[in-house]
Amino acid sequence: MKIVDYKKVEILRKEHVVLKDVNLEIESGEFTYIIGRVGSGKSSLLKSMYAEIPIEMGEAHVLDYDLMNIKRKMIPMLRREIGIVFQDFQLLTDRSVYDNLLFVLKATGWKNKTDMDDRIEEVLKEVGMLTKSYKMPHELSGGEQQRIVIARALLNKPKLILADEPTGNLDPATGEQIVRYLHDIAQEGTAVIMATHNLSFVEQFPGRVLRCDDKHLIAPQLD
Numbered sequence: 001m002k003i004v005d006y007k008k009v010e011i012l013r014k015e016h017v018v019l020k021d022v023n024l025e026i027e028s029g030e031f032t033y034i035i036g037r038v039g040s041g042k043s044s045l046l047k048s049m050y051a052e053i054p055i056e057m058g059e060a061h062v063l064d065y066d067l068m069n070i071k072r073k074m075i076p077m078l079r080r081e082i083g084i085v086f087q088d089f090q091l092l093t094d095r096s097v098y099d100n101l102l103f104v105l106k107a108t109g110w111k112n113k114t115d116m117d118d119r120i121e122e123v124l125k126e127v128g129m130l131t132k133s134y135k136m137p138h139e140l141s142g143g144e145q146q147r148i149v150i151a152r153a154l155l156n157k158p159k160l161i162l163a164d165e166p167t168g169n170l171d172p173a174t175g176e177q178i179v180r181y182l183h184d185i186a187q188e189g190t191a192v193i194m195a196t197h198n199l200s201f202v203e204q205f206p207g208r209v210l211r212c213d214d215k216h217l218i219a220p221q222l223d
């Protein structure tokens, strides 16, 4: 199934063209790195996929949504089907890990307490954080918090995960563990798109590499 399908897409930030003529098809289970310099448009590309930035030109589909014609009230439905791992979506600091996850389930329409508890247990197990359920975010390391953010992104079994610099503030070993989780998730069939400055992971965790370069998204020649 095609998860992302962009044809001749142009992405603007305040009337300024960030990327143009973007052609991109992503299938289930693909693991894609988006690289490129600071300010080259990596975050903007990912934000366009969850309708945070409108697409003005071209054809753009994410899951079954037509981003060119998406109604405002459909945007939360689209976001429910995407796991978002972004700096702007940190854990809520005033509640425990469990309550952070419960909050998302309730906000996305879950009602049954046992089902919610079971799902929280499953996602925490998936990222090796089952014992941290009652911790407050500030009691966790940066890497542990990031694992919880990934667990939160998994709650509604998304077909697509968008991760913007998920290893940004982490030491190399912890960063590697985060990429390993994301890579495993892709192998189970979820498409994962990860923006990063750091290509050191690509040998260990193979994937498709695309670069934002001079306002275009290109497949670079890698040495």
Ligand SMILES: Nc1ncnc2c1ncn2[C@@H]1O[C@H](COP(=O)(O)OP(=O)(O)OP(=O)(O)O)[C@@H](O)[C@H]1O
Pocket (backbone or CB within 6 Å): 013, 014, 018, 036, 037, 038, 039, 040, 041, 042, 043, 044, 045, 212
């Ligand atoms: N909120 C905003 N309003 C207007 N312009 C913005 C906004 N955010 C980013 N831009 C501009 O859009 C361009 C692309 O930024 P973007 O954040 O997508 O790049 P990036 O490749 O993700 O950079 P970084 O590696 O620093 O995260 C930059 O020229 C930036 O100045």
